[in-house]
Amino acid sequence: xxxxxxxxxxxxxxxGTLTKAGEPLSAYAILDRLREEGFRAPLQVYRALDKLxxxxxxxxxxxxxxxxxxxxxxxxxxxxxxxxxxCENCARVWEFSDSKIEARFSAWAEAEDFETRATTLxxxxxxxxxxxxxxxxxxxxxxxxxSRR
Amino acid sequence: xxxxxxxxxxxxxxxGTLTKAGEPLSAYAILDRLREEGFRAPLQVYRALDKLxxxxxxxxxxxxxxxxxxxxxxxxxxxxxxxxxxCENCARVWEFSDSKIEARFSAWAEAEDFETRATTLxxxxxxxxxxxxxxxxxxxxxxxxxSRR
DNA sequence: AGCAATTGCGTTATGCTATAACATATGGCA
DNA sequence: TGCCATATGTTATAGCATAACGCAATTGCT
Ligand SMILES: [Zn+2]
Ligand SMILES: [Zn+2]
Ligand SMILES: [Zn+2]
Ligand SMILES: [Zn+2]
Numbered sequence: 246x247x248x249x250x251x252x253x254x255x256x257x258x259x260x261g262t263l264t265k266a267g268e269p270l271s272a273y274a275i276l277d278r279l280r281e282e283g284f285r286a287p288l289q290v291y292r293a294l295d296k297l298x299x300x301x302x303x304x305x306x307x308x309x310x311x312x313x314x315x316x317x318x319x320x321x322x323x324x325x326x327x328x329x330x331x332c333e334n335c336a337r338v339w340e341f342s343d344s345k346i347e348a349r350f351s352a353w354a355e356a357e358d359f360e361t362r363a364t365t366l367x368x369x370x371x372x373x374x375x376x377x378x379x380x381x382x383x384x385x386x387x388x389x390x391x392s393r394r
Numbered sequence: 395x396x397x398x399x400x401x402x403x404x405x406x407x408x409x410g411t412l413t414k415a416g417e418p419l420s421a422y423a424i425l426d427r428l429r430e431e432g433f434r435a436p437l438q439v440y441r442a443l444d445k446l447x448x449x450x451x452x453x454x455x456x457x458x459x460x461x462x463x464x465x466x467x468x469x470x471x472x473x474x475x476x477x478x479x480x481c482e483n484c485a486r487v488w489e490f491s492d493s494k495i496e497a498r499f500s501a502w503a504e505a506e507d508f509e510t511r512a513t514t515l516x517x518x519x520x521x522x523x524x525x526x527x528x529x530x531x532x533x534x535x536x537x538x539x540x541s542r543r
Numbered sequence: 544a545g546c547a548a549t550t551g552c553g554t555t556a557t558g559c560t561a562t563a564a565c566a567t568a569t570g571g572c573a
Numbered sequence: 574t575g576c577c578a579t580a581t582g583t584t585a586t587a588g589c590a591t592a593a594c595g596c597a598a599t600t601g602c603t
Binding site: 420436437440459 | 588589590591592
Binding site for chain 1: 479494
């Protein structure tokens with residue numbers, strides 16, 4: 246069940262940065278926000294992220310090359326397959342799981358005798374708020390802070 | 395329906411390289427295999443890939459940062475959500491779609507009023523052949539040619 | 544044919560993402 | 574005390590992707 250073994254200072258800082266941001270951040274964006282705390286090199290961020298990813302407190306979004314704090318520091322223990330919906334406009338992320346989706350993937354894997362180790366389930370698009378704003382002619386937020394140093 | 399407008403020389407070379415490889419290749423791996431054909435710069439590969447991705451002849455696997463030829467140059471027109479299973483050991487890729495998986499994602503999107511634009515559905519693990527080989531004590535193939543120049 | 548617009552191509556330079564390798568420090572424990 | 578494991582700091586390097594420029598080929602029109 247991956248007992249959380251109390252976070253170190255760097256891990257706490259990185260997790261705090263992601264939580265406060267409320268949206269996905271690239272490792273380098275995290276680094277920039279932690280320079281005042283003494284961070285100097287990407288490795289300090291990546292090493293902290295490694296541990297946070299292991300314990301499930303943070304997720305990596307492959308489609309964005311960015312990291313996000315787990316929205317329900319729930320039990321990721323239950324083997325649950327987690328999916329993410331990412332708004333291209335406001336960068337908000339919805340983390341959800343659906344037992345039926347999981348069941349279908351498992352069915353495919355069983356039929357093919359494939360042993361699943363990791364999953365990447367991400368859908369990107371426009372959230373309700375952004376679509377409403379767009380319909381009303383408003384510009385909207387700039388997007389996720391990734392690829393922007 | 396994205397009429398395929400006849401491929402250019404570079405696009406043909408890149409698609410041929412991916413098809414012949416039969417496994418995912420990074421853009422730089424493709425570049426290396428096309429130097430004898432006159433390729434010099436990553437952009438030549440990326441520009442060809444852009445078009446091939448548009449027309450659905452090639453897919454990008456975010457979890458691998460690599461590209462793979464579509465295994466059934468089928469109609470990707472029908473809005474079908476495509477999923478990939480990737481063997482971590484032999485790098486083979488299974489491309490499949492499941493209307494029930496798609497239906498569940500669509501149901502979530504409709505409930506949240508989220509407009510889906512793109513999907514990344516990838517599961518990685520071990521294929522049947524590699525598991526059997528591992529059980530028999532054999533080493534197996536080295537893995538996908540990504541991150542190796 | 545003449546001409547403009549589009550698209551593809553080649554090249555150079557640069558930026559973003561991630562890890563290797565080495566050094567130092569710290570804390571638990573035999 | 575001496576050993577081991579883990580965290581950390583630092584420098585350098587590898588791997589992935591695009592910006593910006595200029596030129597060439599193609600297309601579509603008059
Ligand atoms: Zn989570
Ligand atoms: Zn939004
Ligand atoms: Zn396909
Ligand atoms: Zn395999």
